[in-house]
Amino acid sequence: MVADLPSYRPGKGAAQAEAEHGITGAIKLASNENPVEPIDAILDAVAAAAHGVNRYADHRATAVREALSLKLGVDVEQVTVGNGSSALLQQLFFSYVDPGDEVVFPWRSFEVYPVFTRLMNGVAVQVPLAVDLGFDVDALAASVSDRTKLMFLASPNNPTGTASTTTELRSLLDRVPSSVIVCIDEAYREFLDPGFGDPVAELIPDFPNVIVTRTFSKAHGLAGLRVGYAVGHPDVIAAVDKTLLPFAVNALAQAAALAALAHEDTIDERVQDILAERARVEVELAADGWALPNHQGNFVWLATGERTDQIALELERRGVVIRPFSGEGVRVTIGSPPENDRFLATLREVTTGGR
């Protein structure tokens, strides 16, 4: 029954917070968006593509697949493109999960995994994170049964920011039957320390059951256009393509993705700016006494525990919208330098000068 289904809860927008609290000038650090508008080359490509929107776009986004296959050094049959990587995650559920099938993922993690599991009448098997907020590899391996169809591993994980090395992922994959499709959700790939390794280059050649999803939403600043991609064995990609909504990736999104791929250097410079800001924010938070995990995304995680809702509300009343996870912690996106300063100052105010 649709009435029983949970809904995906997006991060609250600045305008909504302003209306709720009767304030102006709110900032949104709640959805891990890029704080700056897309680079000029992308804006130009989108404007040019707008002239053609009387036509359907290429259903398979062939040019984007080809550009990605060149960039990643894989066959074009190993790549698919979707309406954001969220849509590709949902396609994995449509393609592989029958009612009663089990879907394994660490928890806490990305909110759509339990939502999509329920949508398919699947059974979510949620494996608690380890104390350092990393994955509990033994518990994940032990939780696989003969009903398990999918496993989702977000690395870096949302909302904790913690990541797994390819060595750790391999040690888990070695213990998961090849009948289980394992999705390594790399929405924050571009922010990850390269020392963690590259699952596309290192794991996909050895594990035909691994699919890696990535997105243009975060590092490339295209969250509002909806384009993401997946890389894996041609059979898995073909299965995912069977559930591709007709014309899922619109013409503007395809043009933007191609322009982004042609200007990776400029985008990487912006990623480096965000990483520098993340480091600065972490130093300040640590000086205030916060214990921080090893953040590898464009956001930080504060274990605010029982005070979570109150801290989130007080920040919001002062115009700083972050993402609370009641009873656990808050996830705060790295914004522009003034936004980050405002978050730090407001957090100090609402926690009376420190943790």
Ligand SMILES: *Cc1c(COP(=O)(O)O)cnc(C)c1O
């Ligand atoms: C943001 C995010 C995504 C999806 O983003 P899209 O905009 O749908 O591409 C996927 N996984 C995780 C863990 C995310 O945080």
